[in-house]
Amino acid sequence: MAGNRDRFSTATRLRVLGEQTAARVYRSQNRRQARRSRLTGRAAFLALVVCTLVVALAYPMRQYVSQQNDIADQEKLSREARQRVEELRDEKARLQDDAYIERLAREHLHYVMPGDTGYTMIDPEAARQEREEQGAADRPWYSNVLDSVDNADRPDT
DSSP states (O other), rough: OHHHHHHHHHHHHHHHHHHHHHHHHHHHHHHHHHHHHHHHHHHHHHHHHHHHHHHHHHHHHHHHHHHHHHHHHHHHHHHHHHHHHHHHHHHHHHTTTTHHHHHHHHHOOOOOOOTTTOOOOOHHHHHHHHHSSSSGSSOOOHHHHHHHHHHHHOOOO
């Protein structure tokens, strides 16, 4: 009987040992799966946080970039305006000079000084081509007046 008990106890021990080993393996697999599912849950939460941050920051970043472009445009307009102001100041200073005014009157208005003889030579062919190329609105006002005077005494043909 002592042999039976030893056999029984060895068989029982082996069975208990096998059950314990199976339980350990089962627990180990459950832990791995739990770790995996926790990692998956953590990863999903992290992805959710990242996506939320991206969505939350997308509009402000777009606004920031848009405002930076607006600022650059306004600075460009400001530089152009300052440059135009400088040009106008230079023109104002030139217009204070009587010699400059006289030169402009001679060039643009065909004025002559007292004692000078002014004359204008007109090539009829060039004048005709000029009238065809330019409309009456593009020419100086006095050219339109002179053309009207010239055409007033012509018989209609």
